[in-house]
Amino acid sequence: MQAWPIYRVMGDDANAPNLVSDDLALRIYKDMVLLRTFDEKALNLQRQGRVGTFPPSLGQEATEIGSAYALSKKDWLVPSYRDHGALYVHGVPFENVILFAMGRAASLAGDVRALPSSIPIATHLPHAVGLAMAMQMQGEESVAIAYFGDGATSEGDFHEALNFAGVFKAPAIFLCQNNGWAISVPVSRQTASPTLAQKAVAYGIHGVRVDGNDALAVYQTVKQARERALSKEGPTLIESLTYRLGPHTTADDPTRYRQAEDLVPWRGEHDPIVRLGVYLEKQGVLGPKDLDGMKKDAQEWVNQAVEAAEAMPKVKPIEMFEHVYAVMPPRLVQQLQDLEGGVQ
Amino acid sequence: MAEQNMVQALNTALHEMFEGDARILLMGEDVGKNGGVFRVSEGLFDKFGGQRVIDTPLAESGIIGTAIGLAVGGMRPIAEVQFMGFLYPGLDQLFSHAGRLRARSVGQVSVPLLVRMPYGGGIRAPEQHADSAEAYLTHTPGLKVVVPSTPYDAKGLLYSAIEDPDPVIFLEPIRMYRLGRMEVPEGRFTVPIGQARVAKTGSDLTLICWGAMTHLAMTVAEDFQKRGIEIEVLDLRTLAPLDRQAIASSVAKTGRCVILHEAPRTGGLAGEITALIMEVAFWYLKAPVARVTGFDVPYPAYAWEDFYMPNPERLSRVITETLKD
Numbered sequence A: 001m002q003a004w005p006i007y008r009v010m011g012d013d014a015n016a017p018n019l020v021s022d023d024l025a026l027r028i029y030k031d032m033v034l035l036r037t038f039d040e041k042a043l044n045l046q047r048q049g050r051v052g053t054f055p056p057s058l059g060q061e062a063t064e065i066g067s068a069y070a071l072s073k074k075d076w077l078v079p080s081y082r083d084h085g086a087l088y089v090h091g092v093p094f095e096n097v098i099l100f101a102m103g104r105a106a107s108l109a110g111d112v113r114a115l116p117s118s119i120p121i122a123t124h125l126p127h128a129v130g131l132a133m134a135m136q137m138q139g140e141e142s143v144a145i146a147y148f149g150d151g152a153t154s155e156g157d158f159h160e161a162l163n164f165a166g167v168f169k170a171p172a173i174f175l176c177q178n179n180g181w182a183i184s185v186p187v188s189r190q191t192a193s194p195t196l197a198q199k200a201v202a203y204g205i206h207g208v209r210v211d212g213n214d215a216l217a218v219y220q221t222v223k224q225a226r227e228r229a230l231s232k233e234g235p236t237l238i239e240s241l242t243y244r245l246g247p248h249t250t251a252d253d254p255t256r257y258r259q260a261e262d263l264v265p266w267r268g269e270h271d272p273i274v275r276l277g278v279y280l281e282k283q284g285v286l287g288p289k290d291l292d293g294m295k296k297d298a299q300e301w302v303n304q305a306v307e308a309a310e311a312m313p314k315v316k317p318i319e320m321f322e323h324v325y326a327v328m329p330p331r332l333v334q335q336l337q338d339l340e341g342g343v344q
Numbered sequence B: 001m002a003e004q005n006m007v008q009a010l011n012t013a014l015h016e017m018f019e020g021d022a023r024i025l026l027m028g029e030d031v032g033k034n035g036g037v038f039r040v041s042e043g044l045f046d047k048f049g050g051q052r053v054i055d056t057p058l059a060e061s062g063i064i065g066t067a068i069g070l071a072v073g074g075m076r077p078i079a080e081v082q083f084m085g086f087l088y089p090g091l092d093q094l095f096s097h098a099g100r101l102r103a104r105s106v107g108q109v110s111v112p113l114l115v116r117m118p119y120g121g122g123i124r125a126p127e128q129h130a131d132s133a134e135a136y137l138t139h140t141p142g143l144k145v146v147v148p149s150t151p152y153d154a155k156g157l158l159y160s161a162i163e164d165p166d167p168v169i170f171l172e173p174i175r176m177y178r179l180g181r182m183e184v185p186e187g188r189f190t191v192p193i194g195q196a197r198v199a200k201t202g203s204d205l206t207l208i209c210w211g212a213m214t215h216l217a218m219t220v221a222e223d224f225q226k227r228g229i230e231i232e233v234l235d236l237r238t239l240a241p242l243d244r245q246a247i248a249s250s251v252a253k254t255g256r257c258v259i260l261h262e263a264p265r266t267g268g269l270a271g272e273i274t275a276l277i278m279e280v281a282f283w284y285l286k287a288p289v290a291r292v293t294g295f296d297v298p299y300p301a302y303a304w305e306d307f308y309m310p311n312p313e314r315l316s317r318v319i320t321e322t323l324k325d
């Protein structure tokens, strides 16, 4: 039996060398602080009724940000609903994420190589395979990376995507964020396998586990997977071990299925932001007051983004019709007229 | 008798059924400890345990396919799909197997399967949580499709569905889950599958609807009543098989018909019902049959939801048109 060590570069039980420069580590750290600030703000806005149901990524910042830093802007990012952090790093402005949470379809920016966040679980994984194949067929130096959760590994499309990727040696990365939960269902209920990474074996592709709260380890793991993909060594399944500290979404009440104690091993010194902060302080590139300054900057920045989003003009009926097809067919022209006739 | 909303009526029915028949199981995502994302299965896990109230892995094809096997094997599974928009990975199990096993086995295999799911819009849900995909199911031979619009019908139809020898898809209108309470009898009672309900009698026009649209239909019909126009509201309750008799006799009486659904227009059930009216009541019609529906666009993000959803203005406009001589 193959062993499945957890790749880790920070802390006392590190088992691999760190290859990330302090400068890059500091940038990753800043964006993790920004993501946390944003999530906390969005949770507040939801309570005030200013945005709708929102899925925070609290506790998963290292995986979200660290992974996206390892990508090139030419790579395709194929996200789920909780991946606004990765999308942000890839180039999608936060205002767009806020608009998305306000029920306005704008989780994207036109020039960013990303698909809209998949709401149905796991069904976007085959798209990443196809995108990766398209990149390869056209001789592009880019990969496709799919983001998904532990729950997604139970869906048929997860298995079909890994299998296709293996057969076609697609330059794809499957980034599974094992955050312990699929809403109320623990990962132990998704699979009888001891790890998720080992599912790669069945499809003849590379599998690896990484400490998902170690931003630098995540960065390196994704970077290596990317290099493998580009050097025609095939796809990689990454199991990133992290923890969902917040509710599944603002509509969820985690006290129904987990205890406060369950969070203890993931809070405090295990928090991904704290961990990278401790490391950076040790490296001498982060002062004790720097975090406060970063938080303040992040808050201002997020507030500006919220203001910009809230200042957008009201939605119009035509926006619901104009992008269904490249050319609006007569029946939609007719339906739009009917609707506007009634609206006036 | 207790006043209950639809969630409570369904929850009570499930508790009673679990007491009464040890073969009944509930399986799905978050149905156990969490009591379902809408709390329809609240308390079942604590009372009946994880053997009967089963949190499954996250896989709709797995849930429905396994439930088919359980049903054929002598159990009485209730499969829950978390939202209708997430049914699609499981559709193959309904299309290729649940709906066909009886016919393919020349009557030797029964699939007494019940598949429940919340459906429909109107609550500002995130994208893809508001689909009304009933037409895919009513188009599938071998399936029965029911949609309660009141707490009473929810409980009565659930009893009929669990006792039915064939697969029944039970659609729960999300907007009606907690909208309105009514007296719901304790213990078993049934609302027969295949029978529409006259929610309001009238002689001037038949308004056909189901699910949350019944609520809109009633509001608009009461409004017309104030102006002396009597609209008959026919809440179908079962979408497959359709209650031909009820549709025929109401339309024959009124001579005018408007069909209301929130699903997209093209290929929606209104088209089928219109054809049925041609077959059973054409010679009674005084005006063309009309429909008020969702538009032929993917259910939009919720900022556009009010544009998408049929509303009193759109419905009243079409009713007024249809009432013209």
Ligand SMILES: Cc1ncc(C[n+]2csc(CCOP(=O)(O)OP(=O)(O)O)c2C)c(N)n1
Pocket: A082, A119, A120, A121, A122, A148, A149, A150, A151, A152, A153, A179, A181, A182, A183, A244, A248, B029, B058, B060, B082, B086, B089
């Ligand atoms: C096909 C499908 N089924 C069910 C759902 C409802 N649902 C939304 S999120 C979720 C849990 C997902 O868990 P996981 O894959 O671990 O991702 P996480 O939310 O933890 O990031 C479920 C069941 C869905 N969105 N899509």
Ligand SMILES: [Mg+2]
Pocket: A149, A150, A151, A177, A178, A179, A180, A181, A182, A183
């Ligand atoms: Mg998860």
